Amino acid sequence: MTVMRWVAALVAAWMLSVVPAAAQSVTVFAAASLKDALGEVGQAYEARTGVKVKVSFAATSAIARQIEQGAPADVFVSADVKWMDYLAERKLIDAASRRDLLGNRLVLIAPAGSKTQLRIGPNMPLARALNGGRLAVAAPQVPAGRYAREALGALGVWDSVSNQVVDAENVRTALQYVARGEAPLGVVYETDAFVEPKVRIVGRFPAGSHPPIIYPAALTASTKSEQAAGFLNFMSGKEAMRIFRRYGFTAPAQAPKA
Numbered sequence: 354m355t356v357m358r359w360v361a362a363l364v365a366a367w368m369l370s371v372v373p374a375a376a377q378s379v380t381v382f383a384a385a386s387l388k389d390a391l392g393e394v395g396q397a398y399e400a401r402t403g404v405k406v407k408v409s410f411a412a413t414s415a416i417a418r419q420i421e422q423g424a425p426a427d428v429f430v431s432a433d434v435k436w437m438d439y440l441a442e443r444k445l446i447d448a449a450s451r452r453d454l455l456g457n458r459l460v461l462i463a464p465a466g467s468k469t470q471l472r473i474g475p476n477m478p479l480a481r482a483l484n485g486g487r488l489a490v491a492a493p494q495v496p497a498g499r500y501a502r503e504a505l506g507a508l509g510v511w512d513s514v515s516n517q518v519v520d521a522e523n524v525r526t527a528l529q530y531v532a533r534g535e536a537p538l539g540v541v542y543e544t545d546a547f548v549e550p551k552v553r554i555v556g557r558f559p560a561g562s563h564p565p566i567i568y569p570a571a572l573t574a575s576t577k578s579e580q581a582a583g584f585l586n587f588m589s590g591k592e593a594m595r596i597f598r599r600y601g602f603t604a605p606a607q608a609p610k611a
Contacts, residue, residue, distance in 0.1 A: 384432035433496035489539030
C-alpha cells in the first residue's frame with residue numbers, strides 16, 4: 354500500500370508538471386482603484402496555492418472594452434454594476450459566477466498641506482474653495498467620474514464647477530493630480546485617499562447623493578484557466594476580505610445606499 358501511494362504521488366506530480374502554464378495562472382482585469390488591495394490579495398493567493406496571479410489595472414470602462422475586443426482575461430472586477438451588465442448583455446461573462454464583492458465611499462480630497470475646509474452638503478461653495486484652480490475628477494465614462502458628477506449634481510453644485518473640471522483617465526490619475534498639487538481639490542474613492550499620504554480627506558459625500566458604489570466580480574466567458582474560479586472564490590473569502598477592509602473597502606451590503 355505504501356509503494357502504491359508513492360507511485361500515485363509521483364504520477365500526480367508528473368501530471369501537475371505537464372499542465373500548461375496558462376492553466377496554472379489567473380489573469381485578472383480590475384478597476385484601477387483596486388490596485389493596492391487586490392495586488393496584496395493576489396500575493397496572498399500565490400503564497401497559498403503557488404498559482405501566479407497577473408492583474409491588469411485600468412479604468413473599468415477601458416478594461417471592459419478590452420474584454421469585449423477579445424483580451425485574454427479570466428476574471429473581471431468592475432468598479433460599478435453598469436460595466437459588468439454591459440459585458441453580461443454581450444454574454445462575455447459567466448453569469449453564474451457573478452457576485453457583488455466590495456463597496457466603497459466617495460470623498461473630496463485636497464493636498465495634505467492644504468488648509469481648505471469645506472462642509473459637503475447642498476449648495477456648498479465648492480467653486481469658491483477651488484479659488485480659480487481645477488477640480489480633478491475621473492472622466493465621465495469611468496465609474497468614479499460618473500459617481501462624482503451625480504453627487505455634485507445632486508448637491509446642486511455641478512453647474513458652478515463644471516468648467517473647472519479636469520478629466521482624468523481613471524480615478525488614480527485624478528488622485529495624483531491632487532497629490533502633486535496640480536489641482537487643489539479632487540473627487541475620488543475613500544480607499545484611494547487612504548493609500549496616498551500626499552492627500553487628505555476634506556469630507557465625505559452623503560450616501561444619498563449618488564448610487565451605491567458596488568464592485569461586482571465574475572469569471573469571463575472565455576476563460577481557460579483551471580484556477581480562475583478558485584481565485585474568484587478566494588477574493589470573496591475571509592482572508593481576502595481582511596485585506597480589503599484594511600484598505601478601506603466595505604462589504605457590498607455596507608456600501609452607501611442612494
